[in-house]
Ligand SMILES: O=C(O)CCC(=O)C(=O)O
């Protein structure tokens with residue numbers, strides 16, 4: 001018999017404890033979204049009124065040629081305005097991007113008992129306004145641990161994704177820090193992106209996508225996020241208020257571009273740049289027709305403390321100077 005999803009504990013047990021995930025609810029063919037997933041109106045955005053971000057992707061292969069300075073300018077301009085941009089010719093093979101998306105679908109399609117071994121032990125109490133996604137997080141420490149502990153279905157592609165994107169992240173940081181007058185040498189890499197985590201997000205179709213949310217509005221806490229999205233769409237960012245461009249404070253969609261990766265300036269980089277680079281708030285919506293996958297890599301410094309433990313005023317403060325930071329991390 002289907003569990004009663006009006007009862008939060010029973011919903012929690014079904015979705016989290018038993019490893020069914022949101023997918024389990026969808027597989028039951030339930031046509032009404034359980035109350036716990038319905039968002040307050042302030043969290044819902046009117047997708048019909050949100051425009052698409054039309055800025056073309058940045059061609060990173062040109063960093064190695066005569067257009068180097070122009071490409072650095074494009075990266076810096078994007079970081080100083082939207083805090084989000086897309087890149088192509090980034091060095092991560094297209095076939096790997098396709099395998100990653102397929103792997104995410106395969107993993108979340110596994111039977112619940114195969115997935116529930118990876119569940120997070122959390123209490124059922126925060127089950128209010130659940131996000132409508134299933135996800136897995138794989139923190140990277142070293143290759144051996146990854147090979148032993150990450151799900152066998154995901155580990156090879158996820159590791160390759162980490163490795164093949166490293167050079168791109170280094171180049172992006174070089175450009176962003178160089179613009180602030182700081183040099184990125186190998187000894188400082190760990191201080192910026194020494195810790196990494198690969199997530200796979202799976203957003204199920206939803207009978208009432210207007211009432212629910214895939215990911216609530218947030219900004220990422222790390223240094224820089226690399227994000228692979230599939231062709232479905234649903235990622236919206238809020239144009240920061242304090243930038244010199246149109247649509248301030250409005251939600252714009254980051255449209256899927258085949259073969260591209262999305263780069264998201266995150267909280268640490270905003271702080272280290274004295275607020276010059278923007279860590280934009282973003283949100284993910286689901287659709288009623290197609291399931292979506294996205295695969296972010298979160299990069300942060302080795303000693304990263306969870307920034308959401310810091311009050312908001314700290315996260316947005318403008319006191320740290322980049323040169324001091326570079327000095328501290330050596
Ligand atoms: O799925 C997406 O497009 C974005 C996911 C996201 O914002 C996150 O995992 O932090």
Ligand SMILES: [Fe+2]
Pocket residue numbers: 218219220282
């Ligand atoms: Fe995010």
